[in-house]
Amino acid sequence: MADERTPRFQDTRAEDVRPKDDSWVPASILPTPEPQDGWTFRWIRTSVNGEPDNQNVSRKFREGWVPVKASEHPELKIQSDYKSQFKDNIEQGGLLLCKAPKEKMDARNKHYQELARQQMEGVDAQYMSQNDPRMPLMEPEKSTRTTFGKG
Template identity: 35%
Template sequence: MSDKRNVRANEARNSVRDEESRPMTAWKPPSLLDAPEARPGYVQRWVATSIQGKESPDNVYKRMREGWEPRPADTVKSKLYPTINHGQWAGSIGIEGMLLCEMPEE
């Protein structure tokens, strides 16, 4: 008698919509430093503007002497990337003391 009572509990409950609409992908943790794809003809990297809350202008200016320039937020079609709204780097892509910089490929 107890065999008949749990028949539905033993059935697999898969949603057809879920199986057909979602591609099989491996989960990966989100990153604070996700960046947009580099523009054609450019390479890019994150440059630290502050370390442990203390400004580090020497690091930024060293990278600029190497040819790195801040990437303007208006060069990205998607508005999903963090933008610096004030200060010296206003209008550039950046987050948490990091500034996205780019330079032409050699």
């Protein structure tokens, strides 16, 4: 009987070697769910320093936010908080993952943008109403700029 095995020195382990992936990113504390058409996601505060913040949760629920079920997003692989009052949902570090219809949140954002615009008009009107000849007024500059390092 002839030995049909290949000699040990001819064996290679190339197929046993796992491909190297040198890119590594630390896991985020609050994972981001897979996007869903028509929905916006947000983390809602449920507690501060271990004390429940029911007032904040109630207000957010009235705004249209709905808790996300853990079964809807198994890709998050998250362990919910111990003693959570939202057992079947995704809660991490006193924050609850919620979702709301995109149209409703777009309308909410538009409302707050309009409110901010009105406030800026009020500030500008108050500034321009100053009438002291010792301090001539200049048109307010409304641009922002961010720089990093030595400029």
